[in-house]
Amino acid sequence: MQFDKAEELCKKTLEIHRVHSEPASLEEAADRRLMALICEAKGDYESALEHLVLASMAMIANGQDNEVASIDVSIGNIYMSLCRFDEAIFSYQKALTVFKSAKGENHPSVASVFVRLADLYHRTGKLRESKSYCENALRIYSKPVPGTTAEEIAGGLTEVSAVFESVDEPEEALKLLSRAMKLLEDKPGQQSTIAGIEARMGVMYYMIGRYEDSRNSFESAVAKLRASGERKSAFFGVVLNQMGLACVQLFKIDEAAELFEEARGILEQECGPCHQDTLGVYSNLAATYDAMGRVGDAIEILEYVLKLREEKLGIANPDFEDEKRRLAELLKEAGKTRDRKAKSLENLIDPSSKRTKKEGTKRWPGLGFRI
Structure with a gap:
């Protein structure tokens, strides 16, 4: 996922093609498709489109109709990202005609x-x-x-x-x-893919209020990711966070705290403290500590988050005022005897992770499958 480094290497490769390869070679077309993939991942859709068009021209020159159709699908995807829907339809329909005829x-x-x-x-x-x-x-x-x-x-x-x-x-x-999951169950090397499917199912169970099923799906996904050596990936950290949210809904606060703590360590390492996913875990963990009566720990986290926002991210984000208000409440009530649990649970889901039926998956950082 080191796209800047990948782009640098791919540029060198294309320069070698320019100097040493025949014009419109299949090898250059393959590397242009790779460069398009890198540009798309970085959000540079115009450059991705340029490389795909050049790759398509090379494939046409070499009579590679099926490959041209595959590139047309990729071009359609880029047009979709650019909201150029009529052009996307045209590209998809071109590919469809070729695939139906050839396959x-x-x-x-x-x-x-x-x-x-x-x-x-x-x-x-x-x-x-x-x-x-x-x-x-x-x-x-x-x-x-x-x-x-x-x-x-x-x-x-x-x-x-x-x-x-x-x-x-x-x-x-x-x-x-x-x-889909049943089809892959007995296939070797598919544990990570199955885990990804289970994580998506966990999100959807959460959407419809089936929190026990949600937690169980996330738990199964976590076990597979641990076994497949992905326990230090950012995706794993996000899955832990979402499992923690399901535990919150089931009032399994101690388990939620453990999951949020592990997610925090992973996301700090993989994404950095200023990443939105990491900030979401900080917020969830602070609210969980508050619900457990660990007010000092909750205050410490919220002060750290506010400091990050003020020094590095700016205070325009709507979460800033919410976190500032929550910190003020904790500071005011610190040391007082109160029934914290019911009150604190209202804050246990980070605002950036809250869902409504209308929003679908857009507000779930890292697990939306929507690109």
Whole structure:
């Protein structure tokens, strides 16, 4: 995920192609696709688009129709990110025509484009068209052509579930994720992928108020991530944080505190103290300590967070005033006997993690599957 370093190396590679390779070589096209991926990850969509167009021209010159179609899908994705929806539709439809002709009507590549069109039409408010494309994709995944792997079907079902999640149908999304997980259960090397699916299911269970199921899904995901050696990744830290929030809803405050503490250590290391995910964990941990009666620890964390915001992030963020108010309350009430538990639980979910039905997954840092 070191995109600046990746970009630097890729620029050197493209310079070597410019000096030593034949014009429009397949090797240069492959490296331009890599550079497009890097640029997209950095949010530089215009540059990504430029590299994809050049890669497409090279593939056309070499008669690589299927590769051209794959690049058209990537170009459509960039147009989506730029909200240039008509151009995105054109790119997707071009790819769809080629895939249907070359691979057949029921190939997973066709289904994958259907999913992208479903997402596009959802974003533009055309829900009937969106649902129709989802149904077309699911029809293919239900009766795949020979040679389709379980991994391809599971990946497709996961993509379709994201669209159902976006249109506020979490129960349908959960069914699809459950099907995807079952397909991968006996496949070697898929534990991290299954953990990611379980984490998404944990988020959706939380959305619909099934907190015990949410906690159990996160717990299973955490166990798999620990076993697969990802216990120091930022994603692991975010999953721990979300599991902690589920524990809060179940009044398992001690367990929540342990999870928030572990998440804090990981996210400080991987993302730094000023990252939004890390700040969210700080806030959750402070509120948890408050609920446990550890007022001094809660005050210490909130003072640290406010200092970070004042010195490095600025105070325009709406969370600043909320944290300042919470700190003032703690300082005022420190040392007094009170029933802290019920009052403190109101603050246990960081404002940036609070969800409403309308917001969907947008406010869940690191676990939204929405890009």
